[in-house]
Amino acid sequence: MRSGQKVRTLGVVGTGAIGVSWVVLGLEHGLDVVAWDPAEGAEERLRAQIPNSPLVEPRGTLRFAESLAEVGREADLVLESGPERLEVKREIFAALDAAAAPDVLLTSSSSGLMPSTFQDACTHHPERVLVAHPFNPPHLVPLVEVVGGSATSSDAVDAALETLRHLGKRPIHIRREVPGHVANRLQAALWREAYHLVDQGIVSVADIDTAISDGPGLRWSLLGPFATQHLSGGPGGLGHVLEHLGPPMVDWWDDLGHPALTPALVEKLVDGVDEELDGTSAEELVERRDQALRRLLEIKADIGLG
Template sequence: MRSGTDVRTLGVVGTGAIGVSWVVLGLEHGLGVVAWDPAGGAEERLREQVAVRLGDGPADGLRFADGLEEVAAHADLVLESGPERLDVKREIFAALDAAAPPDVLLTSSSSGLMPSTFQDACTRHPERVLVAHPFNPPHLVPLVEVVGGSATSPEAVDAALETLHHLGKRPIHIRREVPGHVANRLQAALWREAYHLVDQGIVSVADIDTAIADGPGLRWSLLGPFATQHLSGGPGGLGHVLEHLGPPMVDWWDDLGHPELTGDLIEKLVDGVDEELDGTSAEDLVARRDQALRRLLEIKTDLGLG
């Protein structure tokens, strides 16, 4: 299975937000990239977005393919970022499997679909199919969740982990398939309570964002929830926290909400975000976010926290 330094060309299928970022990651690491998206005007949009993200960086290693088969035939690793629809995934992976050499990993960026639900569409080599779920934007955020399906070989998982490490990522191996993988399930748990608190009129959308971005989110970005909780226990660490604060936390669990995503709640959330951003353009916010991410990652590396 091709991995690590053997991967010289990335194949990117789907050039939306995630696909563009995969392309940028490959180019920043000096790799060739062959990309494809069936949407009209996709190549022009891709090159515009790559230029914005790379600035003066080299983009001459990017080639836009005529179809899936061309991507599969020329890539050492395929990163699929198409629509989050099972029927589309099955169609894409069947075509990739038919065209790609047998030692080329076929990975999906799916945020929640389990690989076993689409790898059986690959009749030649289902063992090289897995999920490599990044976090947006993948060229900056280090996390990638690697999830094998029922037919995925250990060699394919190892090759994915090695290659992602080589590309500067911090992959984690999800050892059992669950819908939403791990990080999205953690986010969903927080979102559920956030939606409930807004729905009940306890707090505003803007205040929820402040509560996380200027509170625990700052600490979680450095150490994560378990290490952060351990430090809050003083000399006794996590054991002290769980012994003394665990019972009240269980009471909080029992009181957490179970909101329904009704039209009224959706309207509250959307209106709340609009009010919070107050006309700030998404493009401006993304640019400043990405700049801050780069600085934060540099600080974490300098301090041995990344």
Template structure:
């Protein structure tokens, strides 16, 4: 499988928010990028966001597959669409070219069998938005994926400055999204029950545990909170009450009423703040945070 510095041309299928960010990442690392998206005006929108050289907009999927050393697919989160895309890419791409999907929750076994030639090189490489800044990528193989494909994906992503993790068994939503979903479930429940506001939930995480989690993960953070006894001390003394909290966690239904309450809460929290401006400041802060983590050996 082509990997690491043998990847010279990056293929990007789908040029929405994730696809554009993949394009930026490739160009930042000096790769040629060939991209394709069937939507009307997609090329114009992409070039307006990425006015750099080294970018070619293809006429179709087959051109991307034939030209790329690595393909990153970021199309709609629909299984029927994924199967069509990967069947076409598999037809066009050389056998040693990895075909990866950015799917946030679909399992690769559900679409790699649409590839008649080389399903063994198909896997999920799920990034976090925006991929050109956030280091995490979840690598998930399917039933037909060969270990060599997994290793090639991990190697290439590290070469591109990412922090990939290998998800060893397929589960819906992979890992990070499942962790997020667990938090969101309780957050929605607390808002639904009138216990706290949407804005205060955001404050509770952004100005509380989220600060520590952005530096060290939940296990490492919990270990440090245990003093000399570490995680063992924490689980011995705080484990039993934590189990009681688990039993008390909510199971909200995403009703129209709850959706309205959540949306209204976010609107109130933003209070006219420009989302575009907030995204720009968030990305600036992400860059600074990543620099600090690197300088301190935490990244």
């Protein structure tokens, strides 16, 4: 896809949680969506979920394709959200590459696979293959990580960034491939220490969640970790913080844990979440979370932080 080229038909491959959310995003923006998923009953499940999604107003049309090739032929942009298995990605992208016009971007929602590991399966136009990794649910959470592979052209990256912005996203360009991209690596660092603290009996699962959701998580959702740290330094800003609190922080780094994800720890974490939620269903929690996300995004936009 050339930079500035308009998307009229969005192709969505895989209609699990991420795929459904991509479909909702396309419909909200008035795009025609052609979706495909090989699982039995996938179309029925997709159509059943769309009316329950918090659509502002569905202005586009949805059609379920009969094959991957059909998605490739008809879409102006393809968003793939299939299983996180390399051999499956390679098969999907090889089929899409064989069917799609040369200027159609082929993107993967992969949360950790690097595009170079499946891009070479595309023998026609590997330069238009890249990762566009969203965060669940993609129709609400603005972040998308754009990662090019060794064969991805700069034009494809630019076109992906521009198109995602047009769809209301806040894309960032990951300039070098690393497993897990960036945001998931940051999450993994926090989870590692959280698991360690629970494993050592220092704090409960529920208190870990409170420590983040009612503490730094509130500030991070508005400004992010660097800008938040800068503000904590007063007039001296980040320089003051690093000068005075940097050395103790390095000592904390040296004391961080390296937990093993043993069956016993897994059981402790799962039981801890069950106790924390106390019977609240996942469906109810998702509905409340999504309502709060919409209101938070509206507030950020109103005060100029969106």
